[in-house]
Amino acid sequence: MKTIAILNHKGGTGKTTSTLNIGAGLARLKKKILLVDIDPQSNLTEGLGLRDVKTSIYNSIKDGTPLPILRISEYLDIVPSSLDLLGAEIELVSRFGRETILKKLLKEVSKDYDYVIIDCAPALGMLTVNALVSADTVLIPLEAEYFAYRGIDRLVSIIGEVRSHYNEKLTIGGVFITKKNPSRVITDQITESIKKYFNEKLFNTSIRINVALVEAQLKGISVFEYEPMSNGAKDYSKLVDEILIKI
Template identity: 40%
Template sequence: MLALANQKGGVGKTTTAINLSTALALKGCSVLVVDLDSQGNATTGFGLTRQEPSLATSYDLLCRTKELDACRKATAIPRLEIVPSSLDLVGAEVELAQQEDRFTRLKKALEQSDSRFDYVFIDCPPALGFLTLNALCAADAILVPLQCEFFALEGLSHLLKTIARVRTKLNPRLTIEGVLLTMYDQRNNLSEMIVEDARSHLGDKVYKTLIPRNVRLSEAPSHGKPAHLYDSQCAGNLAYEKLALEILTARTAKTS
């Protein structure tokens, strides 16, 4: 189970949740995406509308009013399901503030998912608050998208501190799965500098695959489609396919 987290907004968490999960599902994995952001971008990016009043959501999981099976929804991609987001997530922290288990609620709700899915991705909101902490408690590892821009590494030290704190207090298993450089622009020297900088600080935690800045990736969600269904040959989709392969190869190497 992987949390897609970075407190910085707009770095590619949701784009990665949508397109990496799609690529892994198309390679035969069974995948679940949990949309834990009240913005609901992963939900709408898969073409689900949030208007349906009966829709069971990740808020229901946190409140433990519904089981995972009642909250999973199919997507247009075979083997890929999503737990949609809800605007109610905005108030979840206040509502659950008195609960002693408030940080482990998602973990409990998703307990059975590890045996049923090859990959579970939790798309976190851009904050290190209650929702992201629930994700970091539930997850085995965190995948950090980092935008190739000047201040990219600055926020990372704060995130690393939070991970260390979560490890001592809430989830000793938590590791960093990898750091993904997004919106890479090969015509721009700055992008190249950020890549070198990230590699020298984080070593082999940085994925070899770079996600290029690609307008098709940003257009696809407005059509309610992952890039694979919008323009499968676009550079952005091909990069997410390559990333899926890199992740699968690393996992095989680890388990053999």
């Protein structure tokens, strides 16, 4: 089992959209996938049509109970989130071994999946640390805007600190550009700047702006189910192929 954390400290970067569609894209290739929503906003959970779940990852973090795994399709499962997670950061402060709680929970299901993909909160708190301690690699979505990598030094530093203290195998598996508008001249300049910063870590595949990605989540399904011939589906399919090669 390979565990991937999809992380950006900023909101609006396409993090949850990417988690959903990378997971669905891998499931289409008959890889057994577990999505883990560890963001209190629960956008991934709701983006797969699940609302007002009775038991969420919060219950497992709080009580040590087995992860509440829900079936989405034959190859795709999810551990849902809930607003209760908002209190988890405070509750975790006094817990012994608080950084490794998620890792221990995932270990119990490690034989059942090819990939675990964690949708992190847009913050660098204890829930995100738990995700990084659990992960083999981190994928970072960056929006195709001038301020895309403002604060990215801090994010990279946090990943380095987790690697040094808790998870020596943790790597940055790659960076990919989201919400790309190919018709804007400035987009190429932004891409070059990101490439200079991350070098070979920047994936060749970018995700273009595509309304089907938003509409699919509103319907509670992946873009592959909603509009398989859309640019969004084509881009995420290419990104999945690149992920399989590179990480």
